[in-house]
Amino acid sequence: MIRRRGWLVVTTLLVAGLVLPIYWTLVSSFTPESRLFAAPSLVPHGLVFDHYRALFTQRDFWTPIRNSLIVASATTMVSVALGAACAYAIARLRFRGKSLLLAFVLAVSMFPQMAIVSPLYVVLRAMHLLNTYPGLVLPYLTFAMPLAIWLLVGFFRQLPADLEEAAMMDGAGRMRTLREVILPLAWPGLATTAILTFLYSWNEFLFALSFTLGPERYTVPVAITLFRGQYQVPWGQVLAAAVIATIPVAAIVLVAQRRIIAGLTSGAVKG
Amino acid sequence: MAAVTLRRVSKRFPNGALAVRDVTLEIADGELLVLLGPSGSGKSTLLRLIAGLDVPTAGAVLIDGRDVTAVPPQHRDLAMVFQSYALYPHKTVRQNLEFSLRVRRVTGIAGRVQRAAELLGIAALLDRKPAELSGGQRQRVALGRAIVREPRAFLLDEPLSNLDPLLRVSTRTELALLHRRLGTTMVYVTHDQEEAMTLGTRIAVIRDGRVEQVDAPLDVFRRPANVFVAGFVGSPAMNVWEDGDGLSAGAGQGTVLGIRPHDIELTDSTAADGRGRIEVVEPLGAATLIHLRVDRRSSDLVRVVISADRAVAVGDVVGFRVRRDRVHQFDRETGRRRDG
Numbered sequence: 224m225i226r227r228r229g230w231l232v233v234t235t236l237l238v239a240g241l242v243l244p245i246y247w248t249l250v251s252s253f254t255p256e257s258r259l260f261a262a263p264s265l266v267p268h269g270l271v272f273d274h275y276r277a278l279f280t281q282r283d284f285w286t287p288i289r290n291s292l293i294v295a296s297a298t299t300m301v302s303v304a305l306g307a308a309c310a311y312a313i314a315r316l317r318f319r320g321k322s323l324l325l326a327f328v329l330a331v332s333m334f335p336q337m338a339i340v341s342p343l344y345v346v347l348r349a350m351h352l353l354n355t356y357p358g359l360v361l362p363y364l365t366f367a368m369p370l371a372i373w374l375l376v377g378f379f380r381q382l383p384a385d386l387e388e389a390a391m392m393d394g395a396g397r398m399r400t401l402r403e404v405i406l407p408l409a410w411p412g413l414a415t416t417a418i419l420t421f422l423y424s425w426n427e428f429l430f431a432l433s434f435t436l437g438p439e440r441y442t443v444p445v446a447i448t449l450f451r452g453q454y455q456v457p458w459g460q461v462l463a464a465a466v467i468a469t470i471p472v473a474a475i476v477l478v479a480q481r482r483i484i485a486g487l488t489s490g491a492v493k494g
Numbered sequence: 495m496a497a498v499t500l501r502r503v504s505k506r507f508p509n510g511a512l513a514v515r516d517v518t519l520e521i522a523d524g525e526l527l528v529l530l531g532p533s534g535s536g537k538s539t540l541l542r543l544i545a546g547l548d549v550p551t552a553g554a555v556l557i558d559g560r561d562v563t564a565v566p567p568q569h570r571d572l573a574m575v576f577q578s579y580a581l582y583p584h585k586t587v588r589q590n591l592e593f594s595l596r597v598r599r600v601t602g603i604a605g606r607v608q609r610a611a612e613l614l615g616i617a618a619l620l621d622r623k624p625a626e627l628s629g630g631q632r633q634r635v636a637l638g639r640a641i642v643r644e645p646r647a648f649l650l651d652e653p654l655s656n657l658d659p660l661l662r663v664s665t666r667t668e669l670a671l672l673h674r675r676l677g678t679t680m681v682y683v684t685h686d687q688e689e690a691m692t693l694g695t696r697i698a699v700i701r702d703g704r705v706e707q708v709d710a711p712l713d714v715f716r717r718p719a720n721v722f723v724a725g726f727v728g729s730p731a732m733n734v735w736e737d738g739d740g741l742s743a744g745a746g747q748g749t750v751l752g753i754r755p756h757d758i759e760l761t762d763s764t765a766a767d768g769r770g771r772i773e774v775v776e777p778l779g780a781a782t783l784i785h786l787r788v789d790r791r792s793s794d795l796v797r798v799v800i801s802a803d804r805a806v807a808v809g810d811v812v813g814f815r816v817r818r819d820r821v822h823q824f825d826r827e828t829g830r831r832r833d834g
Contacts, residue, residue, distance in 0.1 A: 317508075385580035388547050391567045392574040393594035393639070403593070407584045 245469075252462035259458055274463035284464060286439060287446035292471070293356055294431075294442060295424035298363040303417050306371025307409075311401055313372070314379035315387065325376070332369035336429050339365065347434055354436040362430045367420045374419070378412030379405065418479055425472055443468045496558045496646035496679055497523040498544055503553030505539055505703075513539040514550070515703040521647075523558075526673050526680040530690040531700030532726065537683045540700065541649050544681060546570050557646065568597075573640035574649040577656065579632050581624040587611075587635050588620040594643045610642035613672075630661045641672070647679035654689065666692060687727050691715065699723045717822075721829040724752045724822055730783050730797050733758070736826070749832065752822035755783065755797040758814050760804070766813030770796055772806055782806070786814065 251259060253270035278284040312318075313325060343362050344353075352358035382405060390400040406413065431442040441449065447464045450457055498521040505514040513536040521527045529537040542548040543555060546567035554563045562570055573594075582590050588607060595603045611617040614634045624632055633653065640648055653669075654662045670693055673680055684690055690697050691711045699706040699714065699722075707719035718724035724732045735751040770786030773795055777783075782802050785795040798814060800806070823832035 383578065383580070385576050385578050386582060388545075388567070389574070389576060389580035389582070389639075390593070391547065392545060392572065393643075394568045394571075394597040395593070396568055399597065404582055 248462050248465055252459065252466050254459070256457075256459045274457075274459035275467075277457075277460055278463055278467070282450075282460070283438070284446065284467070287441045287443045288467070290356075290440055291425060291442040291444075291468075294359045294363065295421050297356065297360045298367050298424040299417050299420045301360065302364055302367035302371045302420050303413060306368055306375055306416065307406065307413065308401075309368075310372050310375030311379050311405060314376045315384075325372075328369045328372050332366055336366075340429060340433050343430070344433060353434055354440050356440075358434050359431060359440075359442070362434060363424050363427060366423060366427075370423065371416050371420055374416045375409070375412060378409050378416075382408055414479060418475055421475065422472060425468075497521060498647060498679065498681065499556040499559075500540070500544070501554045501556060503540075503543055503550045503555065505536075505543060505548060506551045513703050514543065516553070517703070517705050519698060519705060519708065521679060521681060523679055524677050526670075526682060526693060526695045528690040528694035528697045529681065529683045529700055530687060530694075530697050530727070531685065533685055535700045536703035537685075537700045538651055539703075541574075541651055541681060541683045544647075545572055545574050545649050547574075571646045572649055573643055573645035573647075575636045575640050575651065575653045577652040579624075579636040579656075581632060581635055581639070583624050586621050586623055587616065587627070587638075590624070590635055591620075591638050591642045594639065598643075606642055610638045613641070614638045629657055630665070633657060633665065637669075637672075641676065645678070647681065650680060650682045652684055653682075654684075655686070662689075669693060687729065691727075697727075699726065701726075717831065718752070719831050721750055721752065721824045724824070728754055730755045730799065732822070733797055748826045750824040750826050750829070752824060753816050754820065755799040757817045757820035758796070758798045759817070760798065760800055760812050761815045762813055763815075765815060767816050769811055769813045772808050772810045772812065775806055775808055777802060786812070 246265075250265075250267045250270075252274055253267065253272070255269070255271050255273060258269070313321060343365075347353050347358050347362070350358075352361065386404055386408070387400050390404045395403065426444065427442070428444040428448070431445045432448070435441055435445060438446070438449075443464070447461055447468070450461050450464070500517050500519040503514055503517045504512070506512050515536075517540060519527075519540075529540055531537045539548060543550050546555075546562070546565060550563065554561050556562065557570065557572075582593065585593065588611075591607045591610060592603055595606060600606075607620070608617065611620055614637055616631060616634045616638060619627060619631060619635070624635065627635065633656070636653070650669075654665055657665060666689060673693075682689075682693060694711050696708060697711050697714050698708045701722050707714055707723045709717070709719075714723060714727050718727060718732075721734060725734055733753045733755065735753070768788050770788035772784050773787045774785040775782060776785075778799075780802055781799050782804070784798050784800060784806060786798060788796055796814070806812070824830060825832055
């Protein structure tokens with residue numbers, strides 16, 4: 224009984240700790256600028272849409288949203304498609320230096336982003352890809368591909384090999400087996416990978432800041448950061464933008480949460 | 495329809511284990527050859543070598559005289575039934591059956607699927623998913639997936655081992671019927687000697703990656719080529735007496751004797767070869783298996799099958815007599831059968 228009550232207290236505190244900042248952000252984004260730094264109140268009153276209106280009238284917040292959607296979607300599609308092919312090869316084919324390759328993939332993702340920003344900048348400039356969508360998608364693949372490959376190798380490995388052998392006996396080649404047998408079965412794993420990749424790309428800041436030059440290519444995190452002027456920070460608009468930036472992510476996670484959980488656990492636990 | 499030949503085939507796995515050692519085997523067109531052996535004997539590996547799912551490290555696999563050693567499984571035109579059935583879980587029964595036909599772009603797919611389904615009595619299940627089927631139904635779908643294609647040969651890897659005993663026996667009979675009806679070459683892997691005896695036109699007994707004997711089922715039973723085959727085939731297992739015992743004239747030193755439990759009878763006469771005390775009585779229904787403790791051979795018990803009508807009890811001392819014409823003699827050194 225005491226144990227259960229203890230758990231309840233711990234859980235409540237944990238949830239409160241996680242939810243409170245989000246709640247405050249939400250309330251503050253509807254609070255007029257004048258009252259934003261007055262005595263903070265948890266009970267909202269006198270809410271206004273000013274900040275949201277300003278985002279789309281005084282500023283052009285649609286552009287960063289569109290940029291973010293394009294870049295994150297493209298990164299997700301490329302990394303899941305290529306990652307699935309790579310992961311299948313690593314999971315199933317026998318070739319020399321396989322474990323070394325897998326370790327190398329992991330090593331790539333361990334470089335601090337800061338360390339590769341400058342070389343990437345030079346490469347992108349030489350390729351005339353600065354301030355373009357491919358100029359963001361390609362750098363994003365440096366973290367998205369290792370993530371996708373590692374997650375998918377796990378998913379593919381746990382699929383029974385019998386099924387692929389049955390497909391081979393049925394006369395299907397590798398690609399046909401992948402398309403008709405493996406991918407449909409690995410669907411939860413693919414969904415999980417896609418969602419995680421999208422989240423990382425959506426939140427990415429450093430590359431986006433470094434490789435875009437003007438507001439026409441800013442992604443949401445960069446745009447929000449650059450709201451601050453020389454003398455003041457429009458906190459109300461920053462908060463409103465943060466709420467808007469959370470919406471697509473929250474929507475995806477809510478729709479797919481059952482799948483993510485199933486995917487993450489089925490990757491870890493056999494059965 | 496095809497004849498399959500293994501010519502001096504060996505398979506060593508990357509971890510160094512030698513699963514198949516220098517096997518040469520001729521499987522005639524239309525034959526049902528059973529690969530029989532204990533688990534881990536390499537019989538499944540042998541099947542996978544024929545299928546092309548594994549590639550031999552030495553030797554050649556031939557189908558109808560053509561060397562297919564380097565041909566991938568999808569181009570060998572063989573069908574395989576897996577022990578796990580390996581049905582595609584996301585496809586319906588119909589799609590499972592259709593898959594190989596669609597891959598090959600043949601015509602008249604619907605008709606062929608329907609005929610195969612009717613042959614196996616699964617026509618009513620065509621729109622279900624494998625998860626909605628019972629074990630026996632899944633087994634039929636796996637068979638159906640193999641026969642719908644009319645392949646050159648069927649490879650069956652312990653196809654009945656996941657069925658309950660009753661279903662296993664009836665499906666066994668159906669398989670025998672199916673083989674006769676289709677007349678297609680079949681290679682059948684099992685560790686169950688009863689399946690091997692009833693199904694096979696010939697049996698290849700495998701141990702440690704080697705073929706110990708290839709013969710018609712009754713020949714394997716009546717004239718086992720060595721001590722291993724003698725002990726492995728036949729139930730209850732043969733009595734193997736290491737110490738010749740002077741039971742059979744001419745069986746001198748270095749002879750191992752094998753006597754099937756059916757070939758020993760109980761007798762009270764003075765012609766008895768020995769006497770023993772009954773330690774265990776196992777009624778089998780039609781017959782009873784008893785285990786005798788004989789003083790001279792205190793280490794192992796002598797198995798004797800007697801009529802179920804004869805009343806015996808643990809502790810009884812009985813005399814027994816070995817049928818002289820049914821004694822098998824093996825060389826102690828090589829384990830090989832002595833007489834011709």
